[in-house]
Amino acid sequence: MTIKMPVAATAISRRGWMKGALGASALLAPGLVRAQSRGQKVNIACIGIGGRGVAVVKDLYDSGLANVVALCDTEMGASRTAEVLKMFPDVPKFRDFRQLFDKMGNAFDAVSIATPDFSHFPVAMHAMALGKHVYCEKPMGHSFRQIQLMMDAATKYKVMTQMANQGHSGAGYFQFGAWTSAGIIKNVTRITAFMNSPRRWHGKTTNGFLPAEPVPADLDFDVWQATSNPHPYNFGYMVGEWRSWFEYGNGALGDWGAHIFDNAHEFLRLGLPTEVESHWIDRPSRYLFPQGSTLIFRFPRRGALPPLELSWYEGQNNLPPLPADFGDSVVDPNIPPPSAGSIETKRLAPGKVIYGEGLTFKGGSHASELEIIGQAGLDLRSRLPATPAYDTSHAGNFLRSVMGQEQCHSDFRIAGPLCQTMALGVIAQRTNAKISFDPGSRRITNHKVADALLLGDPPRPEWAHYYQL
Known part of the structure; x- marks a missing residue:
């Protein structure tokens, strides 16, 4: 079962998002997007290129299986992004991932996400709705609900997904x-x-x-x-x-x-x-x-x-x-x-x-x-x-999966319940309580405050459409 999400997404924001999605590349079935990369290098847009993002970009590029075709970071041009910008000086650059998808959605097959934990979710949901494969830093999302939606979206849109716990x-x-x-x-x-x-x-x-x-x-x-x-x-x-x-x-x-x-x-x-x-x-x-x-x-x-x-x-x-x-x-x-x-x-x-x-x-x-x-x-x-023996990296496993050669070792079906387990642990820390959880109903049955935390904070209205699958 899936958590129900009572969010007040406006009709305008929902229609606007879907219009942008269709205008970019949502008309391409995920299977066709995957086929474009079969046996070739995967065209990838890297979102989050400072801090941990530097290593993520390098891992993908050093595999020899990826073409980095676009870069996105909310601090684009700041010192934290300089190393990756020097590696790819001529690719298009963005600060807003939504503009990246609007302007270049037809130019790449997959995205990497190395933004802060709380912002993995909207980037991944936008990407999967467009049939893009997703390589996402851990943990997948910030709340139990976000993680569940990411799992559901991966199933619905039939895309390759990999959480970047590289030891996997x-x-x-x-x-x-x-x-x-x-x-x-x-x-x-x-x-x-x-x-x-x-x-x-x-x-x-x-x-x-x-x-x-x-x-x-x-x-x-x-x-x-x-x-x-x-x-x-x-x-x-x-x-x-x-x-x-x-x-x-x-x-x-x-x-x-x-x-x-x-x-x-x-x-x-x-x-x-x-x-x-x-x-x-x-x-x-x-x-x-x-x-x-x-x-x-x-x-x-x-x-x-x-x-x-x-x-x-x-x-x-x-x-x-x-x-x-x-x-x-x-x-x-x-x-x-x-x-x-x-x-x-x-x-x-x-x-x-x-x-x-x-x-x-x-x-x-x-x-x-x-x-x-x-x-x-x-x-x-x-x-x-x-x-x-295994002769490639975690990033390489993801890229080979996009190319139809392997299966992701930490796809969202595997990583999701792990991340939800950790999310329940964070709720127990936050409430300093013993919580009883019903895996069938996906509810905490003995603590109202803890149960409400499963949903996370209500999103800002202009971002609420990402919670509508």
Whole structure:
């Protein structure tokens, strides 16, 4: 079932959007758009080219499978966009993604989205309605409702989609699948996941939103805000600082959960939890994510798979309980550097412990492979199945899928329930409560405020049409 969305989209805004969509390329069936790229390079428009967007553009281009034909960023021309602009000096450039689609909709097959979390949704919905394939940074959307709509749109418009949790095309992904199929990982009842590195909101306090400052000349702040509640511009929201705010970000869980327990979520078929408990919160705030948090997700039995409890530990002083023979952390050497702060790997790197039948596993984040803790791992070493080889990147997997050669490893059908699980965790943090969730009705049944948060904030009227599928 899908969440119903009582939004007041005006007839004018809805008609205007659809008119623009049809005028660009909506008359091309998705299959035909995909066929245009079959066996050739994929023409792609990159939306969000600063910060994390730099690496996304490079990953796509370095695959050798993409032609970058347009660039879009609300800060186009600012220093954060300079590196990508230097790479592609002659392609058309836009600050408003809607103008990009209106003027160049027939010139590309796919888009990359590396904008702030809260603005993934309208860009992806616009693209999919035009039959464009979507490579979207994680998490998919800002609210449970947005994520559900993105999944529904991908199904309706029959487009290729990929959430950019890049480890989902790495060695750890293929190992987890092979070990699950071979019965090495079986009957898992407990997972401990942790991210204890400094976050940009650590040490911050506030009693409200930030005061107004002059909007820089090289920023389209109205488009930057997208569907979110409007607030006066302040630099304290920019350059990744939006991650600190419930209004704009998804905290450490939304930023790192998709890199830490994504494989477990898929291969153990976790789906959606029936309960999420805010077990401990350090300095809860109405506005900012907490300084530390322990959440407990409870997943029901899935066929023959037993119920599972996933505990999430975040915060520099909120280290998780670990097995006595845990040893050193598992570290993926290819973790992208943060735009601010640091990733602590000397004390305890981001990772997880997985408790299965007869074996306990430890792992890191991204593409890192699991290790079996204790003597059991040494005894099994010669009998473990080999990790299947894969010779391309996560971006390459997406592009090959658009070309009809592969299937996306983290398409919205797979990534959506993972992101919705994380969205439920954010709601538990925000309310500091134990919430009961009914996966059938997609409702929180014991907490009215938490249930209302599933829908997210009402969109600004001129953006409401994106919520109409």
